[in-house]
Amino acid sequence: MDEITRAAGALLGQPLRDPVDLGGSPRSTVLRCRTATGGSVVVKAFVDEPEARRAYAGEAAGLSLGLAGPELLxxxxxxxxLVMADLGDAPTxxxxxxxTDPKAAExxxxxxxxxxxxxxxxxxPRRAEFAALWQQHGRGLPSWEDEPWQQQNVGAFLGLLAECGLTAPPGLAEELTAVGTADGERYPGFTPGDTCPDNNLITPDGLRLLDFEAAGYQSVFLTAAYCRMPFSSCWCVHRLPDDLARRVEGAYRAEVVVQYPDLAEDALWQAGMDRATVVWTVDSTLHLLxxxxxxxxxxxxxxxxxxxRRQVLRHRWTSAxxxxxxxxxxxxxxLLLAELAAGWDAPELPGYPAFRATG
Incomplete structure (x- = not known):
């Protein structure tokens, strides 16, 4: 931590002290450090390996857009x-x-x-600017947008079914391939990449986002699906009250309709949401099964x-x-529910604690 603190202070042009480990990942160390003037900054240092270098490029490029998250210093x-402004200790x-507060959670x-x-x-309107920022910080590394992860997931999912002794229904490969290519270029929008609940600070000034390591542009439906499923690729998965889930999805949709007016058409929206649900259900199955x-x-x-894991998988499969x-x-x-989940001794996925008393 001391080495990182010294390097960050030299980069910022003022000494830093009293580093506190905020927790990171195998790719990075995240510290809160005091400045000479009594304030604080957050320092993020990435290890030297290929995925961490791409994560650095995503974080640096995403924060440089200045659309969300802390200011990149x-x-x-x-x-x-990276040295960035400290957003403080607001709840995620x-x-x-x-x-235990349903109103605050809502x-x-x-x-x-x-x-x-x-x-x-x-x-x-700023997609080209982001691409230029990625090249500036990535120095030739392929962006996350250049990685056809949805198509890679198709082959991996078919292989996983076979590994489990299951025969894929006729037409599955073609169906999944079509799903993964439908919306990305027609309705793109920027995302930090990991919009899970623990990466979102609810501050007095509104939402502030954390973790831009996988920043890029993707179909807005892939982000909207986090509202419906909810939180498609996250650990913090429980059930939402039905009415609230609809309102949450509606809040996201109301904003993207400003840029994409045709998404006000219910049939078009529902079709896109169904495709995104398939994409994320395949992804979570690959990660958890x-x-x-x-x-x-x-x-x-x-x-x-x-x-x-079994509760989440069964919930994802049942919802699909x-x-x-x-x-x-x-x-x-x-098939997955009948052949694999039928014998699982795990209760149904419960509601979020904040809403359990209110149904």
């Missing part, structure tokens, strides 16, 4: 080091959802959804309360049963 490509959306959800929608809408088959386990090592426009995928989740 300094960046150094060679050291893979995860804190609110796992808490306000936080609506603020989160509306804020993400505004971000996506306002970002549309191999670990869930031998034994169950919590979605997060330290946070409580959290669901288990109604995707009538994707019959091969609906048949696939029926």
């Amino acid at each position: 300094a960046a150094d490509h060679e050291q893979r080091l 959306l995860a804190d609110l959802l796992l808490g 306000r936080g959800l609506l603020e989160w959804a509306g804020g993400l929608g505004r971000l996506a809408a306002r970002s549309v 191999r670990r869930a088959l031998p034994e169950d386990g919590p979605m997060h090592r330290t946070r409580q309360p959290v669901p288990t 049963l109604g995707l009538t426009g994707h019959p091969a995928f609906a048949a696939t989740v029926r």
Whole structure:
């Protein structure tokens, strides 16, 4: 920490002291440091390996747009080091959802959804600027947008089914391939990449986003699906009250319709949301199933309360049963539920703690 603090102080042009570890990941270390004037900044240092270098480029480019998140104060490509403004200790959306105040959790959800929608809408004219920023900070590294992860997931998902001894229903490969290519260029919007509840601060000044490591442009439906599923690729997954879930999705949609007026058409919106649900259900299955088959386990090592992997998978698969426009995928989740989940001794996914007393 001392080495990172010294390097960040030199980059910022003033000494830093008293580093506090805010927790990071295998890719990065995140510190809060005091400045010589009595304020504080947040320092993020990335390790020297390929995915961490791309994460640095995404964070630096995404923050440089200045559309959301903390102000980027300094960046150094060679050291893979960022210094940014400190947003303080406001609660995250995860804190609110796992808490006991339903009104605060409801306000936080609506603020989160509306804020993400505004971000996506306002970002549309700045895609070329983001691409230039990526090249500046990435120095030739391929961006996350250049990685065809949805198409890669198709082959991986078919392989996983075979690994589990399951025969893919006829037409599944073609259906998944079509789903993954439908909306990205027609309705693009900027996303920090990881809009899970613990990366969203609910501050007195509104929503502030954290973690831009996977920043880029993607279909707005892929972000909107986080409102409906909810939180498509996250650990903080419980059920939302039906009425609130609709309002949260509506808050996001109302903002992106400003940029994409045709998304006000219900049939078009529903079709896009169904495609995004398929994409994220495939993705979560790939990330969770191999670990869930031998034994169950919590979605997060330290946070409580959290669901288990089997609870989340069964919820994802059950929710996808109604995707009538994707019959091969609906048949696939029926197969997964019957052949794999039928014997799982895990309770149904509960509601978020903040709303349990209110239904």
